[in-house]
Amino acid sequence: MLRRGFLSRINAAQWSRQMSVVAKSLKYTQHGEPQEVLQLVEDKLPDPKDNQVLVKILAAPINPADINTIQGKYPVKPKFPAVGGNECVAEVICVGDKVKGFEAGQHVIPLASGLGTWTTHAVYKEDQLLIVSKKVGLAEAATSTVNPTTAYRMLKDFVQLCPGDTVIQNGANSAVGQAVHQLCRAWGINSVGIVRDRPEIAELKQMLQCLGATEVLTEAEIRTSDIFKSGKLKKPRLAFNCVGGKSATEVSRHLDNGGVLVTYGGMSREPVTVATGPLIFKDIAFRGFWMTRWSKENYSSPERSKMFKEIFELMEQGKFVAPNHEMVPLAKFKDAAAAALSFKGFTGKKYILDMSI
Amino acid sequence: MLRRGFLSRINAAQWSRQMSVVAKSLKYTQHGEPQEVLQLVEDKLPDPKDNQVLVKILAAPINPADINTIQGKYPVKPKFPAVGGNECVAEVICVGDKVKGFEAGQHVIPLASGLGTWTTHAVYKEDQLLIVSKKVGLAEAATSTVNPTTAYRMLKDFVQLCPGDTVIQNGANSAVGQAVHQLCRAWGINSVGIVRDRPEIAELKQMLQCLGATEVLTEAEIRTSDIFKSGKLKKPRLAFNCVGGKSATEVSRHLDNGGVLVTYGGMSREPVTVATGPLIFKDIAFRGFWMTRWSKENYSSPERSKMFKEIFELMEQGKFVAPNHEMVPLAKFKDAAAAALSFKGFTGKKYILDMSI
Known part of the structure; x- marks a missing residue:
């Protein structure tokens, strides 16, 4: 038995006759480079049963970890x-007869990883999904479960920070880096971002400062900066590293005892x-x-619910936006997948598969 | 006013006339190599006043950090x-008139660092000293406040260990390493020690196993060992490193999640x-x-008192012995100081200044 929400109940037989769903999915049957092993495959989906939920995927990002998983x-x-794919925002189409918490038309995001989100439609279990307000933008919702949550937990779980404290990070223009700046702004924490020098450094600094970065410095600038020695900012007790090598050493050098x-x-x-x-x-x-x-x-855990609630509230209020991104049609996944893993892809722009185009 | 203990009270004037104390101390007035900057100097000590305690130093070790401090x-x-010097065991000679917890004849160790212990006599404050039972050997008492306490805290403060768990360490024959083996034995924890290969490796392994090491392996042996994979020992959740470089990487490789x-x-x-x-x-x-x-x-802190109580109990019971050491007369401090900082000195033998010879 299916339920299509409270307002439009029809039985499963009726519904499946009316609109049998064919999902177009990016599938792979062996590890390798995404451009080579991913195939766009059509599958007729079974009707959702019991605690299952049939969703139409609206948007699904390509994260570096997705590429590494395929490789x-x-x-x-x-x-x-x-x-x-592991992330997406989707719309509920219809639900199995034991589903209580969802109804057609709602927007949802996956709570579990490994669900396979690079597809137009999917059948998930009720407990794998979380409802997200439609006031949250599609790009924000689609990218909410990996990068913003990483930033949130790293800011919460290692050092007890107070307003006025400082956080420093390299790769400050990564998707997580952008999330760190925005959460710090919301919580009154100073965030210092380190980026590699580049021709368009002025624009990058401006962009990150718009997101809430207190200071953005190149790797050369931080080596001679006196922002901590001068007392302009408190020495950081928390630093984030997504680069390694000398960049990580330099960032750690500024940490307080x-x-x-x-x-x-x-x-x-x-x-x-x-x-x-x-040490x-x-x-x-x-x-x-x-x-x-x-x-x-x-x-x-209650801690997880609290985290999503806070992040979505900031998104609804326009205080937290998705990382720099480009929406690409599913048909162009090969180009996007290749670009997503490049250095530029990791720090520059996130590609989000848009299933509506 | 002075008190010479409950049994032999004499007033300060009488006492100072009888036995005015001249201390021979290893002093330095600038940084440099110990052999060059240390001078054996005689000073007449003032009588202990108020909360002061006059002690005769019995034995004082030369630790690597002492040498680094001089340098x-x-x-x-x-x-x-x-x-x-920072460590010693001393005998109370007499006490100032406000001292309540000490009396002549007791053995004491310093609770504070930086007191300067390479001397025959010293005047310390009451709250800088801890009484230690005479059942504790002089070498054990003299070396109790740095190495055994380091081992104790590292075993207690980073991971919650249970009997049957495993700890792994490189430089396993260092003074701290020897303490780790003995505390692990006392607490039912398996300790795996890594040492550099050497001609007398068999004797070294035997010595460390006598102290309680569960396994002693050379750096080459640990790379191919299956003691963890085979399930013979649980994978360690705690590792200690006093070497750095590849040795540290190798040790960390065996850590469990x-x-x-x-x-x-x-x-x-x-x-x-x-x-x-x-990571x-x-x-x-x-x-x-x-x-x-x-x-x-x-x-x-109560935690510190508890630690000393446990360590001294083990020492009294003969379950915890001083690291390999050699007692040297104060007059030979130059040779001992030079040897103490060498690689051999750090891992092979601790030099303890014996003030009685």
Whole structure:
């Protein structure tokens, strides 16, 4: 039995005869480069039963981890055949007869990872979905479960921050970096962003400052900056690293005693080098963060509900926007997938598959 | 007014006329190599007043940090003229008239660092001293406040260990390493020690196993060992590093998910290299530990009293012995100081100044 929401109940037989759904999905049956192993495949979807929910995907981003998963380079291994993608925003089409919390027309996002979101339609389980207000933009909702939550947890779970405290990060224009700036602005925390120098550095600085960055400095500028020594900003007790190598060392150098450097990415493919002195005498800690683990370990926790509530409130109020992005049609997935994993893709622009075009 | 204990009270004037004390101290008035800047100097000591305690030093070790302090390479900077040394065991000679907790004849150790212990006699404040039972050996008491406490805190403060758990460490024959093995044995924890290969490796392994090491492996042996994969020992969640470089990386590689590598030294003078993957996907944390900070921050804490009580009980029971050491007369301090900082000195033998010879 299906329910199409409270306002438009029809039975499953009627409905399936009326509008049998064919999903177009980006599937792969072996690991490899996305451009080579992904195939656009059509499958007729079964009607949603029991606790299942049939959704139409509206938008689904291409994240670096999605590409790594397809390449077989990620710790999470899918079962083949697999549909690519982990994030999306979708609209509920109809629900199985045991579903209580959802109705047709609502917008939802996935609570679980590995659901395969690069598809026009999908059947998920009720407990894999979270309703999101339609006041939240499609790009924001589609990209809400990985980057903003990573920024949120890294700001909450390593050091107890107070308004007026400072956070420093490299790769400050990454999608997580942009989220960090916006959450810091909302919470009254100073955020200092480090970026690589580039021809369009002035525009980049302006963009990040618009998102709430207190200071944006190039890697050369931070080495000679006196923003902390002069007392203009409090020395940071929390730093985020998505680059590694010398960039990570430089960021950690500015940490106050007892500070923590949290690594969530390694764009340079160079390890983090940790001198003995800061470890022992400054009590600097080097930690890592992986959103996938946190989400699994806190799947139904009140802390997770609270986090989504806060993030969506900021999005509704226009205080938190999606990272720089480009909407691309599903048919152009090959170009987008190739670009998403490049250095430019990771720090410059997020590609979001738009299923409506 | 002075008190010479409950049994032999004489007034200060009588006492000072009878036995005015001249201290022979190893002093320095500038930073440099210990052999060059240390001078054996005689000073007449004032009578202890108020809360002061006059002690005769019985034995005082030469620790690597003592040498670094004299060289000016340590974060703790002494005021000149300074007396070298931070640890000792001493005998109370007489006390000022406001002293309540001490009496002549008792053995004491310093609770504060930087007191200058390379001297035959000293006047300290009551709250800088802790009474230690005479059942504790002189070498054990003299070396109790730095290495055993470092091992104790590193085992207690980073990961919650249970009997049957495993700890792994490099530089396993360092003074702290020897303390780790003994505390692990007392607490039912498996301790795996990594050492550099050497001609007398068999004797070294035997010595460390006598102290309680569950397994002692060379750096080559641990790379191919299956003690964790085979399930013989649980994968460690706690590792200690006093070497750095490749040795630290190798040790961290054996940590279980969520494990912590604690660095307390850097003998190789190479930094710790931290790959991004283990930080993010295995949630491995890289921390540091400095006993001096902990002691300052916990100067009068119940946790500190509890720690000393446990360590001294083990020493009294013969379950915890001093690290490999050699007693040397004060007159031979130059040779001992030079040897103490060498690689061999750090991992092989601790030199303890014996003030009675």
